[in-house]
Amino acid sequence: MKKILIVGLGNIGSTYNNTRHNIGFNILDEIASKEAVNFESEKLGSIAKFRFKGRTFVLLKPSTYMNLSGKSVKYWLTKEKIPIENLLVICDDLNLPFGAIRVKAKGSDGGHNGLKDINAVLQTQQYARFRFGVGSEFSKGRQSDFVLGEWDLEENKLLPERLEVASKLIKSFGTAGLNNTMNTFNGT
Structure with missing residues (x-):
């Protein structure tokens, strides 16, 4: 049976719950809710699993904090014997407008510390x-405050629909593959 590791990047603790930087956690919470599965605290993260169309989806919220996400990702890839081509990492992006989606087969960290650590620990960008997109509505030097800030009222109104699309994207990645998922969801 094919296993898929879906990693949502974020920071643990109630301080970060509704922040832009935790969109990875939010997306995993959404799909876990839809699939009626709960997260359990495990080594280096919280894990939830569900089956869909002959695949086992392993959802991971690293407990290592954003900047040390690589250790958790590597541990769970190894523990679950999941090949790197079955890994999808979800993160926030300041270079995309709010709610915009971009799926890529590989790439640089783009200045994202979570991706930077994953690239370093896995020694590849090939995942x-x-x-x-979380937008870039911040003044010079306030990037950190913006990503660690909470969604505004308008974003909160639009977020449920975007989370719904994100849940569909995850299932597509696991069943239809990366290329079909990119063709279907990029730009939505």
Whole structure:
């Protein structure tokens, strides 16, 4: 049976719950809710699993904090014996407008510290990533405050629909493959 590792990047703790930087956690919470599965605290992260169309989806929210995500990703790839081509990492992206989706087969970290650590620990950039746009409505030097800030009222209104699309994207990645998923969801 084919296993898929879906990693949502974020920071643990209630301080970060509704922040832009935690969109990876939010997306995994959404799909776990839809699939009626719960996260359990495990080594280096919280894990939830569900089956869909003959695949086992392993959802991982690293507990290592954003900047040390690589250790958790590597551990769970190894523990679950999942090949890197079945890995999808979800993160926030300041270079995309709010709610925009971009799925890529590989790439640089783009200044994202979570991806930077994963690239370093896995010693490759050759894994799929799902970037969720959080916009860039911040003044010079306030980037950190912006990503660690909470969604505004308008974003909160639009977020449920975007989370729904994100859930569909994850299932597509696991069943239809990366290329079909990119063709279907990029730009939505």
